[in-house]
Amino acid sequence: MLKHITLVFVFVCGFYLSASDMDSVLEVGRENSSLSAVSQDKIDSTEKQTDKIVNEYKVVSKQVEGLKLYNAQKRIQIQAQLDLMDKLDEQLVQVVVMQRQIPPLAEKMLEGLEIFVNMDLPFYKDERQERIDLVRGSLANPKVTASEQVRQILEAYNIEAEYGRKISSYESTEIIDDKEMVVNILVIGRVGMFYQTKDEQQSGYWNMETGDWEELSGYRTAIRDGIRMAKKLAPTDMLLLPVVKGGAR
Numbered sequence: 001m002l003k004h005i006t007l008v009f010v011f012v013c014g015f016y017l018s019a020s021d022m023d024s025v026l027e028v029g030r031e032n033s034s035l036s037a038v039s040q041d042k043i044d045s046t047e048k049q050t051d052k053i054v055n056e057y058k059v060v061s062k063q064v065e066g067l068k069l070y071n072a073q074k075r076i077q078i079q080a081q082l083d084l085m086d087k088l089d090e091q092l093v094q095v096v097v098m099q100r101q102i103p104p105l106a107e108k109m110l111e112g113l114e115i116f117v118n119m120d121l122p123f124y125k126d127e128r129q130e131r132i133d134l135v136r137g138s139l140a141n142p143k144v145t146a147s148e149q150v151r152q153i154l155e156a157y158n159i160e161a162e163y164g165r166k167i168s169s170y171e172s173t174e175i176i177d178d179k180e181m182v183v184n185i186l187v188i189g190r191v192g193m194f195y196q197t198k199d200e201q202q203s204g205y206w207n208m209e210t211g212d213w214e215e216l217s218g219y220r221t222a223i224r225d226g227i228r229m230a231k232k233l234a235p236t237d238m239l240l241l242p243v244v245k246g247g248a249r
Contacts, residue, residue: 102146103139109153110135113160121193121206123163123185124170131156164190169230176204176213186226191243196223205242216242 114132135152138144168187173180174195183195193206195213203223204215216223222241228234 099146102150106139106149106153110139113156121187121190123187123193167226167230169227174213184227186223186230188226188241192241194223196227200224
């Protein structure tokens with residue numbers, strides 16, 4: 001019995017391929033296709049990772065640029081602060097020098113004020129002397145700062161200056177004609193200082209040349225009106241009073 005063997009031949013590129021060879025070729029093709037798909041997946045994955053890295057790099061680059069600008073600004077600010085510190089150091093040295101000069105200057109100012117008060121019209125004597133003593137106590141107190149000492153002296157000067165710009169009146173016990181008398185004192189700036197008894201029967205003025213009270217006739221009404229104006233018991237008006245000769249002794 002003859003066995004018939006059927007062979008299938010395929011002609012490819014000038015060569016005849018058997019069925020088994022064809023299967024091998026197809027298998028190789030399928031493997032290549034599978035490898036190509038895997039490679040494409042790897043390529044796609046690599047591209048995605050690359051895009052991600054590039055995007056992250058761009059973000060980081062922007063952050064780095066921002067940090068560079070920030071650092072540049074901070075360097076400018078730090079340099080400005082260093083320059084300011086140098087100026088403050090110089091000012092601190094000057095402050096120390098000034099602090100050393102303030103106590104003797106304050107003492108001289110106080111001495112000058114006390115001399116002026118003693119030579120001035122003797123109004124509010126106790127009040128003015130008490131203020132001077134208070135400032136002197138501050139100058140001798142190490143707990144009082146130099147700025148506070150200067151403030152107190154300037155305040156005392158301002159109060160004394162204010163006396164010269166106002167009219168005031170107060171009650172006082174004075175020695176007049178060798179007699180102790182309770183009188184009303186009228187102070188008109190530093191132009192004049194007058195007195196008047198409670199019954200308004202006797203009036204006088206402070207004589208800067210003699211340093212004593214002297215009786216003054218013909219001005220009883222004017223002095224009375226001035227006292228009332230100073231006490232806000234009458235509206236401010238013109239006063240006809242003599243100008244004290246000599247000023248401070």
